[in-house]
Amino acid sequence: MSSPQSLSYQGRILKSDGSPLDFNNVSFLFEITSSDGTCVLYREQKDAVNMQNSNGVFDVSIGNGSRLFPTGPVFSLSDVFVNGVSHACAGSGSWMAASIADRQLKVQFHDGSGWRIISPANVIRSVPFSYTAYSAQKIADKTLNDLLLKNAVPGTACAAGQVISWDGNSFTCVTDAGGAGVITDILAGTGISATGTDSKTVSLTNTTVTPGAYGSATQVPAITVDAQGRLTNASSVSISGVTPGGFASGDLSGSYPAPTVQKIQGTSVSSTTPSAVGQVLRYQTSQWTPAFLGLADIKSIVSPFGGAFASATCSAAESLYYQSATDTFKCQSLSIDASQITAGVIDSARLPASAMLWQDAGTGRIHYDAGNVGIGTASPSYKLDVSGEANAQKICIAGDCRSSWPAAGSASTTPLVSRLEASDISTGAYPATTEFSPDLNIATLNTLGGANLAADRVDIPSDGVYLLEAQATFCPQTTHYSVVKINVNGAFAQSSTMPIAQGCQTTTTSITKSLTVGDKVTMTLYDSQNGPTGGLHRIALTVIKLNSAGTTVLGDADGNTKIEVERSTNDDTLRLVTAGTDRMTVLSNGKVGIGTATPAAALDVNGAVKLGTAISCDATAEGSMRYNSTRKLMEFCNGSEWALLNPPQPTVFHRLMNAKWICDNGVHSLTPTYTADRCDYTVISTGQKLTQIPLTTAGQLSATGTYHLKIRYHQGILTADNDIAIGISDGTTVVVFQRYDSANNMLGLWNTTTETATYGFPATGHSNNPTTSSNWETLHMDLILKNGNIWASTKVEGNVTPARGFMPTALNLNNALKLIFWGNDINESYGIYSIEVSIVRDE
Incomplete structure (x- = not known):
């Protein structure tokens, strides 16, 4: 009998903190190598080894896992231990095993977070089974069927010319047919014919196979052989063989069946992907790079003078063309007929002076x-x-085309009839008058202060209702009275009296009055002093024709586009109307509405507002806004520079994890169950770690940076007592928030600890008996991380008592960060619906 075709490998795995490995999906990688460890003779991976509750002890067989090398179908593990033969090495090369050569065993295991090496390698030694080991049934690479027992051959040596032959019972010495012996007869078997009497001719009988060549570049020959070794059938079969495998070499890299072309004739190929049609691989410096062929690429292989190119370069007024008769490139002057120019703009600098x-x-x-x-x-x-003079059928201004000049006040058009204005009038006394009272001075529009106005009165062009308004701005040194008076045909129509204190103020009066064509409107000024000591700075007389309702309208011929002052009498509202719809409204309180007739703010816009790009930002523009079309962002002027309205905060990490993702991707210490959109855990020992979730990688955050970390944890409570601890770990130190169950009047507390498999929940005086075990909650955690320090704040939706804390010098942000969850007591259950984590760098 032979030995089993597997080896036993046992041991115990302890972590760096002395705790045993407790994981339900451990993988082992075994390599049996040459005695010096340089040649891998055998490689096997064993997956799904459940070491949960094993106290770190394992017993794994070698020879029953997934064999990675050798890949051939005919192989036994015991073949690795055969000495005296040459063995192939993984990758390339071979190793000649001496008759007493040892083997080494190299082992790695994957604990759910990475591969770990068991060092040093073990030397494989003999075990009791080796007394009847499989390799003992062979001599070198010869099996028992290849060997002959010594006592089975004749005891006496055969004579010269004899050979050993099997007669059906034993081996005997017989005369060789090529020696002195004589073959008396030949019996022809199936498929063989023997002819002749004194001498025999032996020949093969013809078969049904058609003579010819079988197989091709895409086919292999398929043959049928009978018991006598004859071909009884032959055909060609298309190749559909096994996909090639192994590592590529030479100009290729990677592995078959899909290697990568890394080089061409030993020169590296750029990793840049061609970006457009027409690019070719072009040798540049030390590698092949995708690029377009330029004129310089063609010129570099020919002589530029007297060869394919007539000259080195063409001038600005010449173009390059190919002449097939001489097989050369030449320059020719640009010559374009005027008829060929059908579009575009010619620079005036290129036109002759006569043009x-x-x-x-x-x-x-x-x-x-x-x-x-x-x-x-x-x-x-x-x-x-x-x-x-110029004559035209129509005159257009900003798209408003007219075939005749509109008459003032005609049809429904109600334009501004006239506005007389003068400013910066010289100071001085005006002639005294007794028209109003002995102590008042009078000045008329045409003589006031020597003002040089274009006209001294307004002539009414047509019958109708008119708005008449007179204004004057005084700058007196003492308090006094001023009067602005409106006259129609020399008779008093309206005046206004007000006290004027020191400083510049404006006196205004207005009247709405029916007038007829030819009426004349003037204004008169009165002052209680003998001329305003500070001077008269501005006077103005405005005349506007109103519509039939007595309100001011300036509009087009059909009346649906207009500027309207007071739609009804004394409503004190200004409206801008286009196409019959109110577009802008100005109320008496100064509030402006665009798209709304009832503005609630100084500017109230019902709709989108488009801002252009302004350039200067200084104290006069402070508070202005603009749209930066280059940055695609809104900006405001702070008095010195344009700044973003709401600067974006760079997000370093964000992940929203549902229950299925958590069950499938978390690094679990307990095996969870996915059910009803929850990832459920049941604690089997006090303070046991449930799972951990990686957040950042090492170096992703700066150790001295400032970050805002938000965690949203949505849990369903499955049992009546289920305190939970949630920690942020840098691999060594953990900042932990201990959450009491929903019956407590206290949300929880913050603490720091070291990363361990268990967490000690501090004893509290709070009750752990909620009224129901089916409620659920959402926990919000906000943390500010700065130079490793942590400011923390936590709240639960519906819970009014938040938990806050400050943890100085708690974490190394430069390390990889992860979330860790611990359960409190045996048989407590936790159902996690979702976890959302975001980390934003504070600018």
Whole structure:
């Protein structure tokens, strides 16, 4: 009998803190190597080894896992231990095993977080089974069927010319047919014919196989052989063999069946992917790189002078063309007929001087100068400057095209009739008058302070209702009275009296009055002093024709687009109307509404507001907003520079994990169960770790940075007592929040500890008996991480008592961070619905 075809490997695994490995999905990787450890003779991986509750002890067989090498179908583990033969090594090469050569066993295991090496390697020694080991049934690579017992051959040596032959019972010495012996007869078997009497001719009988060649580049020959070794059938079969495997070499890298072309003729190929049609692999410096072929690439392989290129470069007024007759590239001058120019703009600098002057019978009529066109003038100052009369069927201004000039006050149009205004009037006394009272001075519009107005009165162009308004701005040194008076045809119509204190103030009066064509409107000013000591700075007389309702309207011919002052009498509202719809409203309190008739703020916009890009930002623009079209962001002016309205905070980490993700991807200390959209755990020992979830990788955060970490933990309570501890760990230190169950009047407390498999819940004086075991809760944790210090705040939806804390120098943020969850007591159950974590860098 032979030995079993597997080896036993036993041991115990303890972590660095002395606790045993407790994981339900451990993998082992075994390698049997040459005595010096350089040649891997056998590689096997054993997965799904359950070491939970094993106290770290394992017993794994070698020879029953997934064999990774050798990959051939005919192989036994015992073949590795055969000495005196050459063995293939994994990767490449071979090893000749001496007759007494040892073997080494190298072992690795995966504990759920990474591969660990068991060092040093073990030397494989003999065991009792080796007395009848499988390798003892062979001599080198020969099996028992290849061997012959010594006592089975004739005891007496055969004579010269004899050979050993089996006669059906034993081996005997017989005369060789090529020696002195004589074959008396030949009996022909199946498929063989023997002819002749004194001498025999032996020949093969023909079969049904058609003579010819079988197989090709894509086919292999398939043959049938009978018991006598004859071919009885032959055909060609298409190749559908096994996909090639193994490591590629030479200019190829990776593994078959999909190796990567790493080089061409020993030169590296760039990892950059071609980005456009027409690119080729082009040798540049030390590697092949995707690029377009340029003219320089062609010129570099030919002589630029007298060869394929007539000259080194073409001038700015020449283009390159290929001449097939001479098989060369040449330069030619650009020559374009005017008929070939059908679109585009020609730079004026390229036009001849004569093109700047349009002529009629040799005399200049139309002139072009710096983008302006002059008719009748050689130096136009505007885009179109006409010196003389112009005639047109229509005149258009900003899209408003008219075939005739509108008459003032005609039809439904109600324009501003006139506005007379003067400013910066010289100071001084005005002639005294007894018109109003002995101590008042009077000045009329046409003589006041020597003001040079375009006109001294307003002539009413048509019958109707008009709004008349007079204004004057005084800057007195003492308190006094001023009067602004409106006169119609020389008679008093309206006046206003008010006390004027020191400083500039404006006196205004207005009246709505029915007037007829030809009426004349003037204004008169009165002052209680002998001329305003500080001077008269501004006067104005405004006349506007109103509509039939007595309100001011400035609009188009059909009346659906207009500026309307007071839709009803004394409503003190200004409206802008287009296409019959109110677009903008200004209330009496100064509030402006766009898209709304009832603005609630100084500016109330019902709809989107589009801002353009402003340039300057200084004290005068402070508080302004703009849209930065380059950055695609809104900005405001702080008085010195444009700053973002709401600067984005860079998110370092964000993950929303549902129950299925947690069950499938968490690094569990307890095996969870996924049910009813929950990932459920049941504690089997006090303070036991439930699971841990990786957050950041080492180096992702700066040890001296500032970060805002938010955790949203949604749990369903499955038992009546289920305190939980949630920790943020850097691999050594953990900042822990201990959450009491929902019956407590206290949310929990913050603590620091070291990362361990268990967590000691401090004793509290709070009750752990909630009224129901089916309630659920959502826990919110906010942490500020700065230089390793932590400011923490926690709340539960519906719980009014938050928990806050400050943990100085608690974590090394440069390490990989992870979440850890511990349960409190035996048989307590926890159902996790979701966990959301985000980490934002504080700018």
